[in-house]
Amino acid sequence: MDNNLTLYNTLSRKKEEFKPINPPHVGLYVCGPTVYGDPHLGHSRPAITFDLLFRYLTHLGYKVRYVRNITDVGHLENDADDGEDKIAQKARVEQLEPMEIAQYYSNRYHLFMDALNVKRPSIEPRASGHIIEQLQIVKEILDKGYAYQKNGSVYFDVEKYDKDHRYGTLSGRVLDELLSTTRELEGQSEKHNSFDFALWKKATPTHIMRWPSPYSEGFPGWHIECTAMSTKYLGDQFDIHGGGMDLLFPHHECEIAQSVAAKGKTPARYWIHNNMITINGQKMGKSLGNFITLEEFFTGNHKLLNKAWSPMTIRFFILQAHYRSTVDFSNEALQAAEKGLERLMNALEQMEKIKPAGQTTFDIQNFKNKCYAALNDDLNSPVLIAHLFEGTKVIKAAVAGKESFTKKDLETFIHTMHLFSEDILGLKVETEGANPHPQILEGVMKLLLEVRQQAKNVKDFETADRIRDGLKQLGIEVRDSKDGAEWVVKTP
RNA sequence: GGUCGGUUGGCCGAGUGGCUAGGCAGCGGUCUGCAAAACCGCGUACGGCGGUUCGAAUCCGCCACCGACCUCCA
Incomplete structure (x- = not known):
């Protein structure tokens, strides 16, 4: 202790x-x-x-x-x-x-x-x-x-x-x-x-x-x-x-x-x-008519909400403020939290792709100490989150080969990132609604993206864009990169 | 009215007497058939007026504004 x-x-x-x-x-x-x-x-x-x-x-x-x-x-x-x-x-x-x-x-x-x-x-x-x-x-x-x-x-x-x-x-x-x-x-x-x-x-x-x-x-x-x-x-x-x-x-x-x-x-x-929660600057209260249940939040079914917000977005949003401050909910602020959380979660996934190298260029011990110091200071989760975003920068740099880790240090770093973001802050990747046939969707998407790539190869951009735009209509976003196209389900 | 807390850049939100978080948005760039995504870079803000100090957004005083509790609320 x-x-x-x-x-x-x-x-x-x-x-x-x-x-x-x-x-x-x-x-x-x-x-x-x-x-x-x-x-x-x-x-x-x-x-x-x-x-x-x-x-x-x-x-x-x-x-x-x-x-x-x-x-x-x-x-x-x-x-x-x-x-x-x-x-x-x-x-x-x-x-x-x-x-x-x-x-x-x-x-x-x-x-x-x-x-x-x-x-x-x-x-x-x-x-x-x-x-x-x-x-x-x-x-x-x-x-x-x-x-x-x-x-x-x-x-x-x-x-x-x-x-x-x-x-x-x-x-x-x-x-x-x-x-x-x-x-x-x-x-x-x-x-x-x-x-x-x-x-x-x-x-x-x-x-x-x-x-x-x-x-x-x-x-x-x-x-x-x-x-x-x-x-x-x-x-x-x-x-x-x-x-x-x-x-x-x-x-x-x-x-x-x-x-x-x-x-x-x-x-x-x-x-x-x-401290309390406010909505658009005003305290949430039954008598004030700005009362939002969690179900309404998760479904977006409330006049003050312009879309559904996921449980993890709310969790992350709350943790981005110190617990003794009031925290003000607004669609804009939630949007920022949703994007930020996605960035952090993506980095945690990408982290697994880092290849060990001969030397470590990042001060992991210092990073770890800063994370502990934030929590030890009256559970300062917003500062901890700021440090974790520093961690995501390091992850991006490491994936791009601009930072490196030895095998042992890489394990420590990965463990530290998981420890603070998942075990302690309790954040997790949210999986979209249960898909009974995930392997079928995978196969269909792989096929579609192959067809699109072929169309692009012969400069048939009309077909390529038709696939891309059509998928977007269905809520699937195609993301091109050097290594080929990836896709992600985006609920609007 | 009493008690307590707050006022930070376009938005959210940390923080410290000098080294000036972070996220989102914005702008610029890289990439791309075009986009999107991704990545890189950029912005010098701390309610007002005084005071203390070599130096304050950070300490003190006054003022303004906002909020919480004193009634049910997490």
């Missing part, structure tokens, strides 16, 4: 050297999706960000236990007493069991995350499967005196907690200011203060998802699930807690309060937050 990985810790607001509590083990907890709707572009950012962290930590030799939850209960539409559970609401509207909703959208989430080449976490616990654990934490908090009961619901007493431990250490908020700035919502009469939050809520008669508890038949609050599940699988204190910046307050703040109240410890030592 000889590395100098530094990560920006939201708790301290600066970059810190990463030191695990119990090396070589690393505990990583990331807030996963609330499965009440189709996965959208926003879901891809944290998934890809923490996939990169997961992959890199693993590469460095750590034994990473990566826990990413699925929220299938407790996430309410709003903070009022009568706020409806997101899953339950969808279930009511669609006349399905809440678990059918949760299962369906979990499956959809997995489908699209797989397409983005996001590795599955080590453990993917569901909130509804951990009601007992959540109730246990609620009890501990009540026993310690940091929560109160009201009409069968249990609320966290933020004011009391703040006196003993200070509430707001993660988000930098001060309770007095919260008092004056928090908006008053209807139906908060049960809470002592507007910033108190529910640990357990009594179910209304029509509420579908409900479990028995010492307090009432009800359901858990939103924040308690992460505390219960991270504690169960990673312990009272673990290494890294991640999630989107939008969760920083109140979700993560509440998690910290719950853990400190129940266990006396801040749950995680490093808090990592990815």
Whole structure:
């Protein structure tokens, strides 16, 4: 574990050297999706960000236990007493069991995350499967005196907690200011203060998802699930807690309060937050009407998109920005990413054609060091990608005989390029839709291109161009080179 | 209103007190029957105004603008 990985810790607001509590083990907890709707572009950012962290930590030799939850209960539409559970609401509207909703959208989430080449976490616990654990934490908090009961619901007493431990250490908020700035919502009469939050809520008669508890038949609050599940699988204190910046307050703040109240410890030592995605400069949001699901992205079926964008284009695009910056989606920017990715992937293929030579003219060790340095600097994937493009230049030069490698160095170089671009960044060559008879297409194309070459040989350019243009119409691009013609399927 | 962050060349997007990423687009060239593709080369940008400094886009102050969170959101 000889590395100098530094990560920006939201708790301290600066970059810190990463030191695990119990090396070589690393505990990583990331807030996963609330499965009440189709996965959208926003879901891809944290998934890809923490996939990169997961992959890199693993590469460095750590034994990473990566826990990413699925929220299938407790996430309410709003903070009022009568706020409806997101899953339950969808279930009511669609006349399905809440678990059918949760299962369906979990499956959809997995489908699209797989397409983005996001590795599955080590453990993917569901909130509804951990009601007992959540109730246990609620009890501990009540026993310690940091929560109160009201009409069968249990609320966290933020004011009391703040006196003993200070509430707001993660988000930098001060309770007095919260008092004056928090908006008053209807139906908060049960809470002592507007910033108190529910640990357990009594179910209304029509509420579908409900479990028995010492307090009432009800359901858990939103924040308690992460505390219960991270504690169960990673312990009272673990290494890294991640999630989107939008969760920083109140979700993560509440998690910290719950853990400190129940266990006396801040749950995680490093808090990592990815920034948001904007579309044409504006934040993507349900209410803003610029909400794009991943399916719409992959099919191009959305008014803001002028074509379909592949999963790898989106992955590459996201990785081209640093995870703590906002990243702005536009057709122009995606076009640039698509071209750039293609260039990189082509270079990786061409790399195999390099012939070993008597001497090496390229400083591989330096190249490798620079790649590691980029990642060690708070996962600076855009800088790493810039280095990889330097690598592609070297590849082109080597293919043209302007750079050379000994057999051993060539192996090292090839390994390094694959390691960073594929194993760590998780990029891969995308194969076009399954062709049931690839060898037939190969044969047909070989024949056609031979005919075209013959036509060219006798200067029958009319026939040659007819073949070329006709193929283009069909979505096949012919690329002439010194070694003859090649072809590639281009989906428009 | 409070808290936090941002403002970089046509676009996206890194970054550092002086050595001035990278991608895309653009331009020029090589190649080609013509194209396309590919390859090579080129562009000196850091919101405004002050200050610190031998030197700042990079540090400090003020101003402007944009955004995030404070309500559901990844």
